[in-house]
Amino acid sequence: MTLKVYLSGEIHTDWRARIIEGARGLDVEFSGPVTDHAASDDCGAAILGEESDPYWRDHKGAMINAIRTRKGIRDADVVVVRFGEKYRQWNAAFDAGCAAALGKSLIVLHPEEHQHALKEVDAAALAVAREPEQVVQILTYVLTGRLPGRD
Amino acid sequence: MTLKVYLSGEIHTDWRARIIEGARGLDVEFSGPVTDHAASDDCGAAILGEESDPYWRDHKGAMINAIRTRKGIRDADVVVVRFGEKYRQWNAAFDAGCAAALGKSLIVLHPEEHQHALKEVDAAALAVAREPEQVVQILTYVLTGRLPGRD
Amino acid sequence: MTLKVYLSGEIHTDWRARIIEGARGLDVEFSGPVTDHAASDDCGAAILGEESDPYWRDHKGAMINAIRTRKGIRDADVVVVRFGEKYRQWNAAFDAGCAAALGKSLIVLHPEEHQHALKEVDAAALAVAREPEQVVQILTYVLTGRLPGRD
């Protein structure tokens, strides 16, 4: 059993690397958005031509990014969405909504302070974690039945 | 042709009333979440029993609210999502994600200042508006072919 | 908004009547299985002919009952499944599984003593209640936003 896991959301810390590193040896295929912030913002204009209006510039970029995002989420068994401490992160919540509507197993990762504001998102999740290492433990358990600190 | 329209998101201004009022006479059925903030927060505990842990209190409430939200979004032809000026509004973005994944026609309503932060959500929409009256004009046009200021 | 509610499970107490009575005045359409135990057991043999082997006798009856059950669950927005104090009630759990797989909003109703044994079923539910009156309160809240004891 290969588990396909899409890692959505916050791109400013190393949480994806910690999960991928921690899951080494498990039968998991990870995917996720382009995490190079500048490339992600510029892709539409760089490939399809500049726009004078920033709305349409963003629009062209967001739609190209959607090619990757849609593919990743639709193919996934598990979607992990991380909300960080800063920014509005509406695209993270948007991805969580997509994942829920498509019947994906949703894992949400956020600091405790966001608990009330994220209650609708959490209510659609099968697990709500604080640290990337907990996600690794979940993936380990789901694939092998092993729990941390037990043999 | 009856158009079913779900009005999601911000609950602190009168935007829903302005749309419903403006659409009077059109063949539209509106639905939306419970907009009584206190009831929405308390419904789980009030009906199913109090919880000492605020996380589970919120969880029980959010899940009961999901019964209404799911029904409304799934039955809708058009989902209008309004992002206001305050708060994180992750549930609005979550609803937009659900609507997009279910293939609903999505209309997003937000002030200009949110344009960059909402670019992924806007990219999934068929219309991005600033004012509730524009939503009324869209519904009028979609149902009757009439544009504002023309006969 | 009309809510379609299927009432599955235990047929030996008056819980269905209490919900239907309590929901009087709400925009709800209820459905459920045939609750005449003898008719439900005999329908296959009575209509399609007796069987010497009790397995096939049960089989013919269960399949005719499935015509009604499938229709009720598939058309429902909300499936309420009640587990009573006696019997194995595997058909109740089977209906809950169907409802969950079809993305229905699931409400489970059971005495506290079954909590551990029903944990997988409860985990798929949007509400877990003890009394039929709580289901009435949920339906009231979902349709009108009103909570018990508030105006």
Next chain:
Amino acid sequence: MTLKVYLSGEIHTDWRARIIEGARGLDVEFSGPVTDHAASDDCGAAILGEESDPYWRDHKGAMINAIRTRKGIRDADVVVVRFGEKYRQWNAAFDAGCAAALGKSLIVLHPEEHQHALKEVDAAALAVAREPEQVVQILTYVLTGRLPGRD
């Protein structure tokens, strides 16, 4: 043709091992739940933190187990559900309901004494067997056309 087979239900006897062993050499991929009872009960608390209320403790565990169960059942061509002689086994019936609603080929395995109580579940199945070896014979026949005792 690779047949994906999910083995659901009773975890106290060696029936899964007997099927997997018997099917050696056939083009079958087996999956199933975590069968370590203690790990299965504890996974939520062990990974995501203890809960004082046993209901929420069970809830967290059941939801993590659902990540594996959902994946296994959705990917399966055939779902085998075994009901043993003891316990209520509502999760087995719940899995059978999921499998039926998703259109999976369902094989039910149970002792004769449960025949009447399981009639709704059996009515949704393509085969009802008593012994794991019969499941092996079914898988052999489905994949190779060979019947027991014939060449």
Next chain:
Amino acid sequence: MTLKVYLSGEIHTDWRARIIEGARGLDVEFSGPVTDHAASDDCGAAILGEESDPYWRDHKGAMINAIRTRKGIRDADVVVVRFGEKYRQWNAAFDAGCAAALGKSLIVLHPEEHQHALKEVDAAALAVAREPEQVVQILTYVLTGRLPGRD
């Protein structure tokens, strides 16, 4: 609960009339193919122009008939397929296959002599009857819980 019932198959006896007459007073909506044999054969040529090749003449007619058949089967809750004593009736078996693949509740009606030849079709059905009156009894039971000869 309104039950939508599509009556497919044999068009040379009065079985449809007997079911519709017998179900008078029940909340059932019946549909079925055009049963005027000549019109059914000629519709393509009569409306879209004659064809010199009988294959294409039949083709044009069969495709126009499919507009009605598809609509009826897709909208139905229950599909009743009757196999008579004569002719090959491949379109009846074709409709049964469509109904099964779409998850409709299938009732098959045929004389005993066809039992072995129809075993694959019967195996996909929830009821196999001999007489139209049994179909009426099934519909009566499914909608009201009443069995023949009981009050």
Next chain:
Amino acid sequence: MTLKVYLSGEIHTDWRARIIEGARGLDVEFSGPVTDHAASDDCGAAILGEESDPYWRDHKGAMINAIRTRKGIRDADVVVVRFGEKYRQWNAAFDAGCAAALGKSLIVLHPEEHQHALKEVDAAALAVAREPEQVVQILTYVLTGRLPGRD
């Protein structure tokens, strides 16, 4: 049986009116795009604001029109697509592709001269007609079994 029919394509002749008029008395609900060419082109700019770039002006309009088109096609049982003698009419072919992919019954209406160029579209259709009156005859036959010139 109410048949929902979407009338897509050419907007410069009176073919829609001829079908709707001819179908008077039949149980048909018609829908279609906004056929006021100027309104259809201008709707985006008129409601959501002018654009300096004609591409984005068209884009905004086309997306608002899609709200109506999607609703009409998805709700339809039958999609009639008319290709006229002039213009490229790519939106007509696009609608036909949508209809085919959604499993709608497709009727194509075009002059003989387009036969080779439209062969892929025609191959997805259940009827290919030359005149609107033939569509009326098809709808009449599908709903009533009556053919032109017969009683």
Next chain:
Amino acid sequence: MTLKVYLSGEIHTDWRARIIEGARGLDVEFSGPVTDHAASDDCGAAILGEESDPYWRDHKGAMINAIRTRKGIRDADVVVVRFGEKYRQWNAAFDAGCAAALGKSLIVLHPEEHQHALKEVDAAALAVAREPEQVVQILTYVLTGRLPGRD
């Protein structure tokens, strides 16, 4: 591109072997029912126990065969259904109906004499052929673009 092709229907001639042999070298995966007639009839009784009533004996066998048939048809891109000169072959027409309802590309293979009786089945097909070699030519063309007698 691997094409998955299910070969349904008549089991008394060598048509499957001729197609499989002819398609050697093409990227095709073939599947089909168990073609050992005796095994196919006996499988239910041989594995799950004899039945005194021939109806239930057939029923058990047909349901086990359905495990293989469902898997093959659902996984297929193309379903080829062959109607031979003898027998009623209702299971062939049933498979064709399943394939059509699931949106599979259907190829029908039958002698000219069945043309009128099979017109509804043919109308759902993308190709109607007389000889297995034509099916090989279709598969060759679909996968490579090569036509017989051309380079």
Next chain:
Amino acid sequence: MTLKVYLSGEIHTDWRARIIEGARGLDVEFSGPVTDHAASDDCGAAILGEESDPYWRDHKGAMINAIRTRKGIRDADVVVVRFGEKYRQWNAAFDAGCAAALGKSLIVLHPEEHQHALKEVDAAALAVAREPEQVVQILTYVLTGRLPGRD
């Protein structure tokens, strides 16, 4: 992550070769229609027999081509549709409609002069490009995050 890309539309220039060549080294699987114009027109008659009526000759060919087209589009993650400078190209727009209705990521490639006529098709796309090299850049970015002219 392997991206499956279907290349639909214009067959008279080398745009497919330029994309496939440019994407060398990326994890992409390309598919597309048969681009040998004569073979594509003749396939029906060559395999299934000549027709005297050119309509049916085209029909048989178009349906065989649909076996390949359906498979390619349904399996694709991304559908690229190219509109050239000549011909009506209704099959290109038809494929775009199919792709949109199936939720595929659509990329449209056309000269600027077609902008207004293709506005409905463009409105369903995630990218609208002028040159095949832009499609290569999109695929490169989607799979690797690299933009042209950046490291």
